[in-house]
Structure formats: structure tokens, C-alpha cells
Amino acid sequence: MTLVLLSGLYSDSPPRRTHAIPVPHGHVLHVEESGDPAGLCALVLHGGPGSGSSPLLRRFFDPARFRVISVDQRGAGRSRPRGATAHNCTSDLLEDLRIVREQLGLPRWLVAGGSWGATLALAYAGFEPQAVVALLLRSVFLPRAEEIEAFFQDTAGRGPTAWTRFAAVAPADQRHDMLGFLARSLQQAPSSDDPDQHRRLALAWWRWELTLAGGAAAPATGIEPDRETLDALVDRYRVQSHYLLHRCWLDAPPLLDRLGTLPQVPTLLLHSRDDRVCRPEGAQAVHERIAHSQLRWVDGAGHDPAHPAMASAMVMALDSYALHGRFARAC
Template sequence: MLPTGLYPESPPWRTHALEVPHDHVLHVEEGGNPEGICAVVLHGGPGSGSSPLLRRFFDPARYRVISIDQRGAGRSRPRGATVHNRTADLLDDLRRVREQLGVPRWLVVGGSWGATLALAHAVSEPQAVAALLLRAVFLPSAEEIDAFFQDSTGRAPAAWARFASMAPAGERHDMLGFLARGLQQAPADGVRQLALAWWRWEQTLARGAGAATSEPPTTQAEPEGETLDALVDRYRVQSHYLLHRCWLDSSPLLDRLAALPRVPTLLLHSRDDRICAPQGAQAVHDRIPHSLLQWIDGAGHDPTHPAMASAMVAALDSYAQHGHFGNASAP
């Protein structure tokens, strides 16, 4: 059940099939008020695709919300494609979408990988960014990626043992490599089983440290059919990005944050997020002197948790009304 306090779901008033280089076609939606404050929403993953939920944090009377399915994700085509699909391609696509829709500047909102892409976009095109709202920011370092797939912090040992049992004993030291190879090469039934194992492990971690750690949530039905096939494509893209640390680690993104525009910047992060480490949010905040960091308790990595959803709505309402995220001294 989604938390109360979100704005009602409403269909987009315009959709686009935007052709970009190398035979990719982006699915783009516009919702809310065509004359409102322009905001772009960057989904997570990589590879997850947009959801109507992401628009529900915005007051539809005050925002024009642009949702983009990134290359290979959601309803963009070809779904699951990894060829000509790198972070640099996504940054070029953001520029193309903005120019195509006639948007000089926009509020950039992203969660998890979407928050990472938002930072990279702001570094690449500072003049295009009016403000940044970053939920559960992810730093694609080798250490953070390894902590997820190998459970190096021992967050849920029994659940990780079930997850790792998908791989031969000799390959369990490199679960990401094993999954990436299998998602590209295994038969159809095999890739579905790999995707399910990954999904169960991710669900276990997403609930936060205060929840039981041995099983995924019983209230969420396991994906099947077309939903499961979409999950396979999502993880195919995600493993492709994570194998290369999202092409943001050789010149670490943290070291480039000095180029960010001095615009209102708010980070929201749960203290018990076991997918995107809270230390990452603190590190980003430390590199952005004008940023605000708001800690949320008990939300884990769940954007629909009432505490996180309320914080998102309050921040966006404040920006719509005041031009900042609740701090009058913000730039």
C-alpha cells in the first residue's frame, strides 16, 4: 500500500518517442501543469524505468513533470539493450530531451542511480540545472558495488547464502560477474531464475536494518510473466553499468562535484539504507558546501516509505512555494 500524502495519480498529458543516436528510442512523458515549474525525474537502476509513482511526489497544479525512460529501460526501445548504452550516452540524451522540449533549465530530481545521474548531469551542464533533489544517492565505487553483491558487511547472511547458491561455489566470490554473464548468455528459463534471485536479495536489503533480514517482504508478489521478463532486461542493463562502475569511478564523481552550480541542493537519505550506504550521502554533502542533508529514520531504500515520501513531498512543495527546500539561506 502506498503512503497517504502523495498527490493523486494522473495520466501524462503528452508522450514522446524521441529517436536518439544508435537506434535507441526514448519514451518520454510530460505530466502536471504545462505552465508549471519544469522538473525532470531520473529513475533508478540503472535500467529500472520510470513509474507513475515518481510523478506523485509533485503538486500537479504547480509542476510540469518530465519523466524519461533511459536507454534500454522501461518503454524505451530496444529494452534491455546494452550496446551504445553508457553514462555519457544518457547525459547526451538529457541534453537532447531538454532541447527538444524547449526547456532552458529544470529542477532535477533523482533517486538512487537517478540521484547519481542527476549529479553527473549537473556537472556536465551546470547552466541547465535550477535545483537538485537527491534521494538515496549512490556512489558507483568498487567498494560499494562489492558490498551489495558480496554482502561484505554481513547484513543478511542467510538471505545472501540463498542468493549466492545460484552460482557455482567457485564463482560466488564474484556474484556480479556471474550474474552479468548469465543474463547475457543463459537460456530463457535460466535468466529468469537469475533475475528472481537478484530481486529477492534486493528486496531483503531494501527494507532497512529494522526489518527481518531473512526473507523478502511477504506483501510483495514475486514478478512473473511479462513483469519477470522486464526484470531480466532491467538487470541486464544494471549489471552492464555496475561492471563498469557506471563509468564514473576512474575519474571519481566525488572529485568533480566542485563544478556543480550553486543552486538549491537537498539530499534525503535513510540512516538504515542497506543498498546505498549513508556514508555516500555524507561524502556528497561534504563536497557540496551549499547542500542540505536530511536524514530519514527507518525508510531503508524504499521511496514509498511514509517518512521518505513525506520528506519528498514537503521538499517539492517548499521549492514550488519558496524556490528552496526549506532553508531560506540556501542559494
């Protein structure tokens, strides 16, 4: 058995295989395979939308037991064109996952996702229920108007000083609609008078997001993105604002109303009660709509997937599934 490091995560190793998979409308998905080719197949869905996959996400999985498929969604990570919002909505992503599954010859897989990735996992389980053997949902996000407004407008009073710094990138008469301002600005070319506008917006968004995320992701070190990283953040937030402006196309009907028809497979939600990015009320609401689901609170982790408590909970859940075909109930 592969040893787990003291951090609670499995050691990282380079992907075993990479794929460039063409999908409709000129998009090309970057897909990585890690772990044992004969292991239990698991699809990993990154957050954002627009964030791209990270080596961290595959380190929850024992590489001696799992074949891990990491997909950079349209416009994200190393998929091309990066930052593109044309022909990029949730229904496109669902169809893309079907294409990836069929191209790789995979009849079924465990689906794991965090934040937006957990949301997409729920939508995918409704789209291809026959292909899903289990769902592991970390810090699930509900794309409801009140959730989105709470993030961008600080309606809960979570950090007025930090929010004021965030909002200062917008003209005073547009600060009541930060998402709309950011979405419009990131879609338009910067003016010649302010060529670095996109980078300034991305830096402000990044700082605000990390302030809310807490845990190990909190920007306490003072280390900030370099120019190359900022350019990647611009593309990420362009895609993310595009999705959030449309409530991720999951509001007609609302995502919660779609959950009663999900497959009866092992389903575990992991969430922290101090998550200020994806509020715990959302996880509770999802749990109540999926009768066969489990909900475990991982307190103190905020919205940080690398927090030791959350990392440990993810590893334990996946180890349990690999051994028993289910997520063992908490003691």
C-alpha cells in the same frame, strides 16, 4: 491547490503527453509529461540503472505547480530496444537528456532522482550546469568498488542466510564474484538445458534487493513477479549489471572529485541511515563535497521511496521549492 492523499503522495493521473524521441545508435526514448504545462519544469530520473520510470516518482510533485518530465533511460522501461547494452553508458545518457531538453524547448529544469537517478542527476549537473535550477537527491548511490561489492557479496554481514539463497544461483566457484557471474550470464543466451536461467537469476536478484531495501518494499507479502514482470526484470538487471561492472563510467575521475564544480543551486539530499542498498556514508561524502548542499536524514525508510517518511520528505521539499524557490531547512 491539489490535495495530498493520506499516504503523503499526490494523487496519480495519466500523463498529459508522451513522446518517442530518437537518440543516436538506434535507441528511442519513452518520455512522459505530467502536471501543469505552465508549471515549474522538473526532470525525474529513475534508478537502476535500467529500472524505468514509475508513476510513483511523479506523485511527489504537486501537479498544479509542476510540469514533470519522466524519461526512461536507454534500455529501460518503455524505451527501445529494452534491455539493450550496446551504445549504452553514462555519457550516452547525459547526451540523451540534453536532446530531450532541447526537443521539448526547456531552457532549465529542477532535476530530481533517487538511488542511481540521484547519481545521474549529479553527473548531469556537471554536464549541463546552465540547465539545472535545483537538485533533489534521494538515497544517492556512489558507484565505488566498495559500495558495489558490499551489495553483491554481503561484506557487511547484513543477511547471511538471505545472501546464501541469493548466491546459490551461481556455481560455487563463482560466488566470490556475483556481479561478474550475473553480468556474463544475462548477456548470454540461456542454454537449451536451462531455458529459464535468466528468469531464475532475475528472481534471485529481486528477492535479495528487496531484502536489503526494507520499508514497504520488503517482500513480506509473499507476492512474487509473474512471468511478464520477470522478463522485464531480466532486461533491467542486464542493463544494471552492465553499468555496475563498469562502475557506471564514473570512476575516472571518481564522481566525488567532480562535485566541486557543480552549479550553486539549491541542493538537498534525503537519505535514511538504515539504507542497506545505498549506504549512508555515501550521502555524507556527497554532502561534504558540495558546500552549499543540505543533508536530511529520513530514518526508518531503508531504501524504499514509498516509505511514508521518505514520501513525506520528498513532497515537503518539492512543495517548499514551488513556494519559495528553495528547499526549506529542517526545523
